[in-house]
Structures are given as C-alpha cells and as structure tokens.
Amino acid sequence: MTLSAATDTPPSAETLTVVAGPDHAGLRVDRFLAEAIGSLSRSRVKALIIEGAVSRDGVPMRDASEASRPGSTYAVRIPAAVAAIPLPQDIPLTILFEDRDLIVLDKPAGLVVHPAPGNQDGTLVNALLAHAGEDLPGIGGEKRPGIVHRLDKDTSGVMVVAKTEQALRSLSETFASRDLDREYLALVWGLPQPLSGEVRGDIGRHPADRKRMAVVARNGKHALTHYATQRAWGTACALLRCKLATGRTHQIRVHLTEIGHPLVGDPVYLRRTPGAAKLLAEPARSTLLAFPRQALHAATLGFRHPVTGQPLSFSVPPPADFAGLLGMLDRNRE
Numbered sequence: 001m002t003l004s005a006a007t008d009t010p011p012s013a014e015t016l017t018v019v020a021g022p023d024h025a026g027l028r029v030d031r032f033l034a035e036a037i038g039s040l041s042r043s044r045v046k047a048l049i050i051e052g053a054v055s056r057d058g059v060p061m062r063d064a065s066e067a068s069r070p071g072s073t074y075a076v077r078i079p080a081a082v083a084a085i086p087l088p089q090d091i092p093l094t095i096l097f098e099d100r101d102l103i104v105l106d107k108p109a110g111l112v113v114h115p116a117p118g119n120q121d122g123t124l125v126n127a128l129l130a131h132a133g134e135d136l137p138g139i140g141g142e143k144r145p146g147i148v149h150r151l152d153k154d155t156s157g158v159m160v161v162a163k164t165e166q167a168l169r170s171l172s173e174t175f176a177s178r179d180l181d182r183e184y185l186a187l188v189w190g191l192p193q194p195l196s197g198e199v200r201g202d203i204g205r206h207p208a209d210r211k212r213m214a215v216v217a218r219n220g221k222h223a224l225t226h227y228a229t230q231r232a233w234g235t236a237c238a239l240l241r242c243k244l245a246t247g248r249t250h251q252i253r254v255h256l257t258e259i260g261h262p263l264v265g266d267p268v269y270l271r272r273t274p275g276a277a278k279l280l281a282e283p284a285r286s287t288l289l290a291f292p293r294q295a296l297h298a299a300t301l302g303f304r305h306p307v308t309g310q311p312l313s314f315s316v317p318p319p320a321d322f323a324g325l326l327g328m329l330d331r332n333r334e
Contacts, residue, residue: 016076020068029056030064033076039166045076053077086115086144091127096314100135101167101307102160103128103145106316109156109293114147128161136163149175152250154267156319157184157298162306170306175247181302184242184252185318186227187295187325188261189274191235196228199255203248212268213250215258223248225255233329236279237264237288241299253294264325265291284332288325297322 018036030049034042046064048054054061055075068074094106107113112123128145129136136145145161146168162168174180202220206212215223224245232238238261242252250269256262257269264270265288277285302313317323 013080014078016078018074018076020070020072020074022070024068025070027068028064029054029061029066029068029074032068033074037076039164040076040078041165041169044165048076048078053079086123086125086129087121088130088133089121089126090130091122091124093124093127093131095131096158096316097312101164101305102162102171103132104158104160104301104312104314107151107156107159107298109154109319109321112153113150113159124159124161132163146171148172149247151298152294152296154293155296155298156322158301158314158316159298160301160303167306171303174303174306178245178247179303181300181313182244182298183300184244185230185297185299185322186240186242186252186256187237187264187322188240188256189237189264189270190261190276191232191238192227192229192240192259192261195232197226198245199225199227199259201255201258203251203254213248213254215254221248222246223251223255225252227256231326233333234279236276237329239326252296264288264295266294267292268294281332284328287328291321291325293321295322295325 016037018033020032024032030042030046033054034040034045037045045054049061049064052060052062053076056069056072091111094108095103096106097104107124111127114125115121115123125145125147132145145163146165148160148162148168148171151157151159160171162171201215201223202217203213203223204216204220206214207216226243226245227240230239230241240256244251248254253263253266253269257266262270262274273289277289280288297318299318300313300315302311304310305312318326
C-alpha cells in the first residue's frame, strides 16, 4: 500500500491517493481507506464516498461497502473545511493545556457545552470557535471542536475537547473503554453508610417524567459508580469523591439520589427538603437549601494523549460558590 497527497482546487482542499495491496483484498473500501489514511474516521470516509469525492482508478465510487481491489488506485478528495454553523463568541475560558490536537479546560458552572434547542448560542462550542479560530483543522468537514464528553450545564470542572478528527476518534475510544482517570467531588445530604462503596443500577428515562433519568428495572443501561467519603459534617452532609465505571447521563446524580443522598442544590433530583437539613444549624441550613445548582465538580481527568501517548493529568479545585459552601460548613462546625 502506498499513500500520497496532492494539493487540489480550491487551494485548501487536498487529495490523498492510496494504492491497495494484496493484504487489503476483500476489505470494505471505507474501512480500508480509513485505516490507510489514519486521520479520517470510517464514517467520514463513507460520507465522502456518498458525496462522490472518492474514485477508484479514476472512476467515482458510490458504494462504501464495496470490497477493495489490490492494485487499484483510490483517490480521496478532502474538501476544505467549511465554517461551522455555531458562530464564534468571545466567552472567557480557563485553558489548562492546549496543543494542535486537543484543548483541556476548566468549564465553569452555568455554561452549556453544545448548542441545542433553548441554548442556540453562548455555549462552550461558541467559545471554543472564538478561541481556536482558524487553528481548527476540521472535523467531519467543518471547522469545529470535537466534543468528546459532556458535563451538565451546572456541573463545573475539567473537560477535554478534540481539535482534529484523529484526536476525536482516539479520545472517544478512550472514554468508551473507560481507560482514564476521572473523579468528581459531590456535596450530598446525609452521610452514606458505608462511608465508601459502590452504587449499581441500570439507568434509563424516568417512566413518569421523560426529562429525568432514573434507576430502572427494564430498558436501562448498566451503570456503576464508586464513591468514598472525603469529609463529613456530622450526619447532615458529606463531601464524596466519585469515580465512574460507566458514563450514563446524570449518573452520579441519579445513583446518589437512589441511595438516599441527593446532591445539595440539585434542581432535578432533589424533590423535597431533605430530613438531614434539620441537623444543620443556621445559617448553614438555609444557605445549602438555597444553593441554585447541583454541587458537583469534575475535579480530576487523566488520560493518554491521543497522538503521542504521553500521560496527561489535570486537577482543578471547586469553583468559588462550591468552595464557599465547604468553608461555611467548616465555620459552622467550629
């Protein structure tokens, strides 16, 4: 197999030429080309084939499932990346690390990750488009950042974002296999017993409220959360360090609610005033009950660089509002 590149028209477009070898006989052509090129995902190659941007021996292809032919020359024309639909917006970001492949940042609470109905702008994606600008090589044919994982709008902490298609694919595989170190800090009502342990329970849509998730008996996805108590204020509340063995929507929030220890301030899963609140003296009780978001913070993220393989690890302290709760609880105990 040989691989060569040539500049095409327009100037920023590129054509890659691949010659199939005997070992590639019978492989689906989209798989063969994705593996040969390395920087494009199989789905991206398939899309280019459907668009007519791939030819075999000069003849345009349309069938991504066709078997590759040894000795044939495949030309893959990669169009210039077009501007992403979300617009760049100058939103301040705390960048922890950045290179040509990825960005690691400390996401503030209150920032939505990706545009969606009800949040069309003012998101992390808008901020990253402004921050990275023309430094984004393009993912899926668009100049956009690759969202590897998400944090809820009101959850703060460490996130990694891909800048290239290769980094997005590699990091997505890392998160899917859980081959990383990821810990959260959660301030909960009550004191879990035992102080350290795990919570198991399949998670799916709540049967009566489709906007919520819940531990369900049917049609859920396997979920496992490990927790350890870091600090406690009597039996009124505790600071937990949580590790995810799986990555389900709202997993920590759902699992801790399931065992009777919902997060302080959780607007979705804290449905009534917890009994443990009566164990706190004022003004701590009123302050915790009035906290306007879930007290959840992605404190640590460690993974291998998707290109170099270098181990990377990042830790950030809770933001001021979260840290203020902990400080007030300590003062209240004295």
